[in-house]
Amino acid sequence: MDKALSGVRILDFSHLLQGPFATQLLADMGADVIKIERAGPGDLFRSMTFFAKWVGGSESPNFLAWNRNKRSIALNLKSRAVHAIIMRMAKDADVVVQNFRPGVMARLGYGYEDFRAANPRIIYCSGSGYGEEGPYLERPGQDMLIQGLVGLATNTGRGDGPPVPAGSGMADQIGAMNMVYGILSALYYREKTGKGQKIEVNLLAGMLAHLGQEYCAVLNLGEDFVRPNSGIGHPGMQAPFGIYETSDHRYVSIAMSPFKTLYETLEAPGLAVYDDLSTLFAKRDEVWAHVNAETRKFAMEDLLERLLAADIWCAPVQDIRQASEDPQVTHMGMIQSYEHPKAGTVRVVGPAVRMSETPPAIDRPAPMVGEHGREILAEFGYSAEEIDALETSGDMTIERV
Structure with missing residues (x-):
């Protein structure tokens, strides 16, 4: 069965969380996401984990969570031969996604103007921490830093303790949603006009937008939020809004x-x-x-x-393991799994959107580094000999089981 985004091809240069979550959401809906990773180590998230442990002894849960339904090719982006390959791929692509620091992709020859020259209909989505200009341009843009900057951490926790960041990458995940929002809007606009465009998404703007009611209150009521010392759940709310203990210490x-x-x-x-x-x-x-x-x-x-x-x-109030076994979560079928060639059975959270005609689904596991490099290049017309030469040169790497 066709999915809603079947036929849409995405060149995904993104890494870590914001960009990969965005492209996974699009891949779940049927987009052909070609994940273009660094030759050798691949996505930086492959080397990060929680609990200092690895799924199946070698695989990162962080990477496995955000990269299903994608194909991977691992290339040396500094190589001129690789540049020519990617621009050839761009002619048949709909969307490019990247979340490197501003200027990095352009310096390598992969900026919006480079792709637009190869394909005027291209939609180019950039994610960053603080946007692509301004006084914070050179600063690192990371989720917890943004939570502190915009006031979310200051609004969280008890008044007699320090500010508390959320226990999840909220800025990155909101940034991913904004990427998807922008990309789908641009695809619809292109259907009407034939025109591609550049999209800029940043973590700072995304978090500001999602704190809209808090900013509206402070900027219009002449009050600042003060965290309560109790378990009240929001610094602007009255009792009883909050979290309460029971006799069985739950x-x-x-x-x-x-x-x-x-x-x-x-x-x-x-x-x-x-x-x-x-x-x-x-x-x-x-x-x-x-x-x-x-x-x-x-x-x-x-x-x-x-x-x-x-x-x-x-x-x-539940922890993650309890929530994963919650009867409503079970009824919705939200905890799903896929088979990975190295990690084995990987349990993940499934797609959150249901569609009657084009339901999203998990069709592929998160890829190994460059796993699909040969098949992808063959689809773009490269011969087996040309692909062999690229791999022998080290400009393309393939992780094998």
């Missing part, structure tokens, strides 16, 4: 719910003295402490059953 999150309904459900009428919006904000740490004392009278499952029966917005 936790539940309670979101926007009528406070009267909550204290009646908890059988805690003494909390009625706080039932006023201004009071719930001004004394939110105090309210949180009283509500937490009440939730600690119940085991988590009993508390959830009671709160849900009263239509109070709540959920268990």
Whole structure:
């Protein structure tokens, strides 16, 4: 069955998280993503891992998470012979994606103007930390740095502790979504006009956009966020919005719910003295402490059953392993797997979007370095002898099992 993006070919020079996640999302939808890696070591994410451990003894979970459904070719981008090959590939490509520091690709001869000269319809998407000009141009643009810069870390954690970054690469992943948003918009525009274009995405702008309500509040209400010392879940929110402990030392999150309904459900009428919006904000740490004392009278499952029966917005607080086994996650089939030639069975999070006519799917494992180099070059008309010569020269490498 054709997928929504079948027939779209992407030359993917990106590495680490932002670009690879974007191209994986497009690959899940059927795009032919040709991952162009460095000859030899390949994508830098192949050498990074969590827990100082490797899947199957050798493979990075970080790389395996963001590179399924792609084919890999590993080339020496500084080689003029390779430059000629890539420009030949560009003539039959729709999209180029890269997230090197600004200027790197252009210096190697792979900037937007280089690709546009080879193919005027090309869509060229660049990802960076801070954009392609301005006072931060030379700074490293990394996820945690951006979280601190824009105020997300300062908004997170308890007031009596330091700022806390999110436990995931939020800036990179939002940047990936913005890449996809831009690429799909550009493909639609090209369908109408025949014109390609350059797209610029950066982590700083992406995080600013996704903190839109926080910026709107601060810039228009004359207030600055101050983190509460309790488990209130947002520095701008009143109680009871937050996370609460249960008798079995687990936790539940309670979101926007009528406070009267909550204290009646908890059988805690003494909390009625706080039932006023201004009071719930001004004394939110105090309210949180009283509500937490009440939730600690119940085991988590009993508390959830009671709160849900009263239509109070709540959920268990789980770790990743618990969430992967959650009945709703299981029902949605979100934890999937693929077979990798070196890592074996790799369990991953599947596509998050469902489509009735062109459902996304995992069809390929994350590739080994340059695994598909020979087949890709053959598709572009190179002979076996020419491919052999390129590999012998060291301008192309292929990792074999």
